[in-house]
Amino acid sequence: MIFSYNWLQSYFREKLPTPEKLAEILTMHSFENEYIEKKGSDYILSIDVLPDRAGDCFSHNGIAREISVLLNKKITYPKIKTKEILKDSILIDIENSDDCLRYTALIIKNVKIEESPKWLKERLEVCGINSINNIVDITNYVMLETGQPMHVFDYDKISGGIITRKAKKGEKISLLGGKECILDENVLIIADEEVPLAIAGIKGGKKAEITNETKNIVLESANFNHKLISTTARRLNIRTDASLRFEQNIDPNLTSYAIDRAASLIGLPSSTKIDVYKKKLKPWNIKINIDEINKTLGIDIPKKEVEKILKNLGFIVKENMVIEVPTYRQDVTIPENITEEVGRIYGYDKIPLTLPYFSEPAKINYDIFWQDKAKDIMKELGYSEVFGYSFIGDQEKNDFNLTVREIINPVSSYYKYLRPTIIPQLINFTKENLKYFDNVKIFELGKVFDKRERMVLSGAISSNNYLLIKSDILALFDKLGINKFSFGKDEIKIGKDVIGKVGIKSGITFFEIDFEKIQKNAIDNKEYKHVSYHPIASRDISGLIDENTEIEEIVSKIKNIDLVKSVEVFDVFKGKNVPPGKKSISLTINLQSEEKTLDGEIIDEIITKIKKTINWEERK
Amino acid sequence: MDIESIRKEALDNLKQIKNKEDLDLFKKDYLGKKGKIREFFSSIKDLPIEEKKTLGQKINQLASEIEEIFLLKEKNFNKEEKEEIDLTLPAKPTELGSLHPITQVKREMERIFQLMGFSVVEGPEIEDEWYNFDALNIPEGHPARDALSLGKTFYLKGGNLLRTQTSSAQVRYIEKMKPPIRIIVPGKVYRYEKTDASHETNFFHLEGLLVDENVSVANLKAVLKKFLEEFFKREVDIRLRPSYFPFTEPSFEVDMLCTVCDGKGCSACKRTGWVEILGSGIVHPNVIKNGGLDPKKYKGFAFGLSIDRPTMMNYKINDIRLFHSGNLNFLKQF
Incomplete structure (x- = not known):
C-alpha cells in the first residue's frame, strides 16, 4: 500500500524523521517498507501492511497512529465541522444485516462538479489514484485517510429509496467505465426501486453516476461482510481500492466518522445522517497477565511500560489488567495478540538471546x-x-x-x-x-x-x-x-x-x-571375517545341468561348500551339442583354506563334492 | 682349476653382463647351490685338514668378493628398470559419483539442529486439508487459507492435496510426542507457481518446532542465531521483524545481516543490508490445542525455512530450476 510522507507529517506538529529513517522504524515495529520514491516535494512510502492489520492500517490515520506510538509524538487528527441542516432524507433498507452490517448516507444539495484543488490532486496522485472531479476525489481522499471506502450517487437519478439486497439471477448492471455485468443471487448490490446502482463494496454503476450536470448527491459510507465481498470480487474478477479494503475487517463504527469527514471537506450544508446499524459492534475485553507476556517474550518489561504501550495504541487498561480493545482492532482477540503488540512496540531487538535448557538428546532417525x-x-x-x-x-x-x-x-x-x-x-x-x-x-x-x-x-x-x-x-x-x-x-x-x-x-x-x-x-553391524594368507587354488569346470535350474541357485549351493571362497560363471549356453532339457555351464571355482595351502588331492575331492551337490553331468 | 683362474673367469663374465637375465644366470653358475664355488668347496673336502683350512678361507674370500660385485651390478640393473614419468602430460578426469547439493545442505542443517537436541522427523507429502490448513489455524474462509489454497495448492483427484509447507507435520507430531518436543521436519513441498529463476513447483522446506512448558522469543532468537552461525560458518547478526502467520502469534520474519556486504547494502540484499532468511513465531494456542495439549501449560516456537535458498546462497547458484534439471554438468560440481 502506498502512503504519502507529507500526509503522514500533517498529523504531527513535530518534524518526523527522514523518510528512510521513518521507514526503518516502521519495518522494525510494524510493517516492512518495500521502497521509497521521491515524488515532487513529497515521498512515496510503499508499506507492506500485514494482512491482519489491513482493517485499520490501509489508511493514513492508521499508519500515523503507529508512528505516534513508535516515536512517542502527539498526534492530531483532522478537525471535522459539519452543518446538518437540510431537511431532506432518503429511505434506506437493509435486506440482511449479516451481509450489510451498516449503511450510513448523507444528502448534500447544490454541489458544483468541477476540477479538484491542487492540494487534493497532488495527494491522490502520490497515492496512485487518478483525479476525477472534486466530489469523487474527496470520497477517495477520505478512503485513503480513514480506510473507509465511500461511494457517491446522483440524488436526482435515484428512483425512490436505497436498498442493499442480493441480486436476482440474470439481473444486469452497467458499471462505471462501461463494463456490463450479469449478476446472480450471490452478489450483494445497492439498488433503488428499479435497478442496481452498484455492486456493494466493489464498484458503482452508471445509473446514478456523478456527471458535470449533477446538482444533488447522496454520500454512501457502509460496511459489508468481508468474506462476501472477497468471494464476489474474486468471482467477478473485479478488484478496486474499495474491494481491497472491504475484503478486510473494517470497523463498522468508522462509517459515520468518514461520512462526516467527507461532508466537512465538501463544506456545504447536508442532511442529517441516515444510519442503519442494527448490531452495533462494541469494544471487548481481554484479561492479560504481565508475567505471562514477559515469560513468552523472554524479557522483563515493567508493568508501567506495558500499560503505556497499550494506552498509546488506543487500548483502555482497566482494573486487574483487563484490556478494552478498540473496535478498529478486530485482529486483537486473545491475550497472545496483546503479547505481540507489547513485544513489537517495545522492540524485538531488545529481547536477549537465551538458549533453551537442555532437555534430552536428539533421537536418531x-x-x-x-x-x-x-x-x-x-x-x-x-x-x-x-x-x-x-x-x-x-x-x-x-x-x-x-x-x-x-x-x-x-x-x-x-x-x-x-x-x-x-x-x-x-x-x-x-x-x-x-x-x-x-x-x-x-x-x-x-x-x-x-x-x-x-x-x-x-x-x-x-x-x-x-x-x-x-x-x-x-x-x-x-x-x-x-x-x-x-x-x-x-x-x-x-x-x-x-x-x-x-x-x-x-x-x-x-x-x-x-x-x-x-x-x-539392512543391518548396521559388520563382523570381521578371518583373513587367510594361504594361496587361492582355481579350477575351471564345464558341464551340463538341468535347463530349469537357476544359475543363482547353483552358485549359492556351491558357495555353501566348505573351503569354497568364490564362484564365477563365465559361460552359459543351450542348443548346439547340448542335449535337450539341459544347459551347459562353465564355472571358475576358487578354493582357499584358512589353515594351509591346499594340495591337489583335497582340491579334487572338493570338486567331486561340488559336482555331486548340483547334479552335474559331464559333457560328452 | 685353481682359485685365481676361477676368480678371473668370474670377474670377466660379470663385466660383460648387460642384462638382468644374464646376471641371474651368473648367479646360478657361480653363487648357486650347484654353482662353481660350491663345487670347488666339495673338491677340496678330501685334502688334509691344514690345507683344507687355508684353501677354504681363500674360497670364502673369493665368494664374498664376487658377491659384492654381483650385488652392486644387480642394484644398478634395478635402478635402470625404473619407469620414466611425465606429469605434464594431460590426464582424463576420474569419474566420481556425486550427491545433490540439496542433500548436502539438508544433511548439514540436520547435523546442526541435532547438536542442539532437535530430532529429525519426516511427514507425508500427500496431506489432507486438516493438517495442511485447519490444524494450523487456517480455517476455511480465512484470507490466508484463500491465498494458499486457491492460488498455491495442488489438489489430487479422489481427495487430499500436496503439502504446501512442512509445517503440516507440526500437529501430527504434537499429537504423537510428549513434551518436551524438539523436532525439525525437512522435506519436499509443492506450490502452484509459474516457474522462473527463483520460483519452483517442487522445492524443499525445513520446519522447526520446540514445545515445552517455558518457551520464549529469547530462546527462539538464540537457537536461530546459533543455527545460522554454524551453517554459514561465521558470526551472524539477526533481527526479528513483525510478521503475520496464522499458526504463530507473535510472528516474526527473521533477517540476517547480509554476508556479502556486511550490512553496507549490495545487490544480494537489495541494498537493505539484510537478507530475509526465515519465518518464525510463538506457536498459536489453537495449534497447540489442535495437537491435543493444553495451551495454558505448553508453549512452543516454530520456524520454517527454505532449503533451496540457503543452498543457492552457499554456492552462488542463480537459478532454482537447476535443482530438478537432472543436469550432470551442474550436479557433478558438488
Whole structure:
C-alpha cells in the first residue's frame, strides 16, 4: 500500500524523521517498507501492511497512529465541522444485516462538479489514484485517510429509496467505465426501486453516476461482510481500492466518522445522517497477565511500560489488567495478540538471546540414517544423485503403461500426474546427459505415489549391460548388510517378496528397489571375517545341468561348500551339442583354506563334492 | 682349476653382463647351490685338514668378493628398470559419483539442529486439508487459507492435496510426542507457481518446532542465531521483524545481516543490508490445542525455512530450476 510522507507529517506538529529513517522504524515495529520514491516535494512510502492489520492500517490515520506510538509524538487528527441542516432524507433498507452490517448516507444539495484543488490532486496522485472531479476525489481522499471506502450517487437519478439486497439471477448492471455485468443471487448490490446502482463494496454503476450536470448527491459510507465481498470480487474478477479494503475487517463504527469527514471537506450544508446499524459492534475485553507476556517474550518489561504501550495504541487498561480493545482492532482477540503488540512496540531487538535448557538428546532417525547410507554407497559406486519432479505427463504414462494419480490443477499437461516410479525420468535424464558425457550413472532416492506414498531407490546407467547393474546392486546390498536376497530373471527378491526390478530400455539399464523393504533388512553391524594368507587354488569346470535350474541357485549351493571362497560363471549356453532339457555351464571355482595351502588331492575331492551337490553331468 | 683362474673367469663374465637375465644366470653358475664355488668347496673336502683350512678361507674370500660385485651390478640393473614419468602430460578426469547439493545442505542443517537436541522427523507429502490448513489455524474462509489454497495448492483427484509447507507435520507430531518436543521436519513441498529463476513447483522446506512448558522469543532468537552461525560458518547478526502467520502469534520474519556486504547494502540484499532468511513465531494456542495439549501449560516456537535458498546462497547458484534439471554438468560440481 502506498502512503504519502507529507500526509503522514500533517498529523504531527513535530518534524518526523527522514523518510528512510521513518521507514526503518516502521519495518522494525510494524510493517516492512518495500521502497521509497521521491515524488515532487513529497515521498512515496510503499508499506507492506500485514494482512491482519489491513482493517485499520490501509489508511493514513492508521499508519500515523503507529508512528505516534513508535516515536512517542502527539498526534492530531483532522478537525471535522459539519452543518446538518437540510431537511431532506432518503429511505434506506437493509435486506440482511449479516451481509450489510451498516449503511450510513448523507444528502448534500447544490454541489458544483468541477476540477479538484491542487492540494487534493497532488495527494491522490502520490497515492496512485487518478483525479476525477472534486466530489469523487474527496470520497477517495477520505478512503485513503480513514480506510473507509465511500461511494457517491446522483440524488436526482435515484428512483425512490436505497436498498442493499442480493441480486436476482440474470439481473444486469452497467458499471462505471462501461463494463456490463450479469449478476446472480450471490452478489450483494445497492439498488433503488428499479435497478442496481452498484455492486456493494466493489464498484458503482452508471445509473446514478456523478456527471458535470449533477446538482444533488447522496454520500454512501457502509460496511459489508468481508468474506462476501472477497468471494464476489474474486468471482467477478473485479478488484478496486474499495474491494481491497472491504475484503478486510473494517470497523463498522468508522462509517459515520468518514461520512462526516467527507461532508466537512465538501463544506456545504447536508442532511442529517441516515444510519442503519442494527448490531452495533462494541469494544471487548481481554484479561492479560504481565508475567505471562514477559515469560513468552523472554524479557522483563515493567508493568508501567506495558500499560503505556497499550494506552498509546488506543487500548483502555482497566482494573486487574483487563484490556478494552478498540473496535478498529478486530485482529486483537486473545491475550497472545496483546503479547505481540507489547513485544513489537517495545522492540524485538531488545529481547536477549537465551538458549533453551537442555532437555534430552536428539533421537536418531533410522529412516534418514539408511537413506543417507544408501546415498553414500551409490555415490561410492560412481552414481550421481538427481532429483526429478514428483510429476509426470502422458508421455511417461503411456510409454511405461503406468497407473497414476491425477492432479486436479496441474501447472501444465506435462505435469498432470504423480509419478508411480522414477524410472521414466531417470531414462530421460540419462539421454539428456549423454549429449555431454560418454558414460552416465545416476540415481534418485525419492518418493513415488501409487496406492500409497513410498520411498524407492532407482538407478540408471548408459549401457545395456544388466550385469553391471547387478554388480552394483550386490555391492549396495553388501554395504547395507543385506544378505538374505536372491535374483530372479529381472527381479530382486527377499524371500518370496519381490523388492525390485531391473530392466533395459533404449540401451539404458535401470533398476528400482522398494526402499522401505531394503531398510527393513539392512543391518548396521559388520563382523570381521578371518583373513587367510594361504594361496587361492582355481579350477575351471564345464558341464551340463538341468535347463530349469537357476544359475543363482547353483552358485549359492556351491558357495555353501566348505573351503569354497568364490564362484564365477563365465559361460552359459543351450542348443548346439547340448542335449535337450539341459544347459551347459562353465564355472571358475576358487578354493582357499584358512589353515594351509591346499594340495591337489583335497582340491579334487572338493570338486567331486561340488559336482555331486548340483547334479552335474559331464559333457560328452 | 685353481682359485685365481676361477676368480678371473668370474670377474670377466660379470663385466660383460648387460642384462638382468644374464646376471641371474651368473648367479646360478657361480653363487648357486650347484654353482662353481660350491663345487670347488666339495673338491677340496678330501685334502688334509691344514690345507683344507687355508684353501677354504681363500674360497670364502673369493665368494664374498664376487658377491659384492654381483650385488652392486644387480642394484644398478634395478635402478635402470625404473619407469620414466611425465606429469605434464594431460590426464582424463576420474569419474566420481556425486550427491545433490540439496542433500548436502539438508544433511548439514540436520547435523546442526541435532547438536542442539532437535530430532529429525519426516511427514507425508500427500496431506489432507486438516493438517495442511485447519490444524494450523487456517480455517476455511480465512484470507490466508484463500491465498494458499486457491492460488498455491495442488489438489489430487479422489481427495487430499500436496503439502504446501512442512509445517503440516507440526500437529501430527504434537499429537504423537510428549513434551518436551524438539523436532525439525525437512522435506519436499509443492506450490502452484509459474516457474522462473527463483520460483519452483517442487522445492524443499525445513520446519522447526520446540514445545515445552517455558518457551520464549529469547530462546527462539538464540537457537536461530546459533543455527545460522554454524551453517554459514561465521558470526551472524539477526533481527526479528513483525510478521503475520496464522499458526504463530507473535510472528516474526527473521533477517540476517547480509554476508556479502556486511550490512553496507549490495545487490544480494537489495541494498537493505539484510537478507530475509526465515519465518518464525510463538506457536498459536489453537495449534497447540489442535495437537491435543493444553495451551495454558505448553508453549512452543516454530520456524520454517527454505532449503533451496540457503543452498543457492552457499554456492552462488542463480537459478532454482537447476535443482530438478537432472543436469550432470551442474550436479557433478558438488
